[in-house]
Amino acid sequence: MLRIMGLDVGDKTIGVAVSDLMGWTAQGIETIRRGRLAADMERLKELVKAYEVERIVCGLPRNMNGTYGPRAEGIRDFGRVVGEKLDIPVDYWDERLTTVAAQKTLIAGDMSRAKRKQVVDKLAAVLILQNYLDAKAHQQAKAQRDARDDDGADSDNNDDRLDEV
Numbered sequence: 001m002l003r004i005m006g007l008d009v010g011d012k013t014i015g016v017a018v019s020d021l022m023g024w025t026a027q028g029i030e031t032i033r034r035g036r037l038a039a040d041m042e043r044l045k046e047l048v049k050a051y052e053v054e055r056i057v058c059g060l061p062r063n064m065n066g067t068y069g070p071r072a073e074g075i076r077d078f079g080r081v082v083g084e085k086l087d088i089p090v091d092y093w094d095e096r097l098t099t100v101a102a103q104k105t106l107i108a109g110d111m112s113r114a115k116r117k118q119v120v121d122k123l124a125a126v127l128i129l130q131n132y133l134d135a136k137a138h139q140q141a142k143a144q145r146d147a148r149d150d151d152g153a154d155s156d157n158n159d160d161r162l163d164e165v
Contacts, residue, residue, distance in 0.1 A: 002054035005047065006129025008095065008121050009058055009078050014040065015121030017129045018051045024137070026129035028122035041085045048086055056088055059095030059128040093132045095124070 006026055008015035014032040019025065029051070032043050047053070058079045061071045076092065083090040105123065 002052045004129065004133070005051065005053040005056045006093075006125045006132065007044075007056060007058045007082075008124040008128055009075050010034070010121060013121045014044075015123070015125035016044075016047060017122065017125035018047075018053065019129060019133055023133055026126045026133060028126045031122045037081065041082070044082060045086055048088060053088065056082060056086075056090045057093050057129055057132045058082070058090060059124065060092040062094050062096050064096065091132070093128050095128050 003021065004019040004023060006017040006019075012034050014034060015028070016030045016032060017026045017028045020027070030047065032040060034040060048056075056079070058075055060075055061069065063069055079090040079092060082088070
């Protein structure tokens with residue numbers, strides 16, 4: 001399996017995280033200072049190649065009531081450009097409260113305000129990606145359980161399965 005990249009896209013920075021090769025954990029790798037779109041794409045292209053990324057997940061801002069605001073449209077536009085320019089699939093994941101959670105984590109770690117400002121977007125990208133990975137793992141585990149249950153439902157020997165445990 002190749003890696004998945006998580007992005008926390010803001011007006012001034014892009015927090016970047018990547019998964020491990022198994023797709024279990026997310027690690028923060030960088031905060032990109034936004035410049036021209038072409039420069040942003042070039043840096044993302046370099047990271048996608050260096051980490052052998054097969055998919056990108058962009059954090060999508062939602063309102064607390066579940067609706068999407070104007071920032072979400074901008075993130076979707078950015079994601080479309082990333083997908084086209086880098087020829088890679090892009091998914092979107094609910095990023096509600098990830099920056100707040102990142103800030104709280106950094107404050108709890110007694111990190112200075114200046115240092116927090118440097119790493120908060122990278123940590124938010126980690127949280128977005130980790131939430132995505134956890135949800136996908138949960139979906140896969142459920143699908144496997146359902147498949148096992150379906151296999152057993154067709155069998156005439158369901159009672160015998162209890163004896164095998």
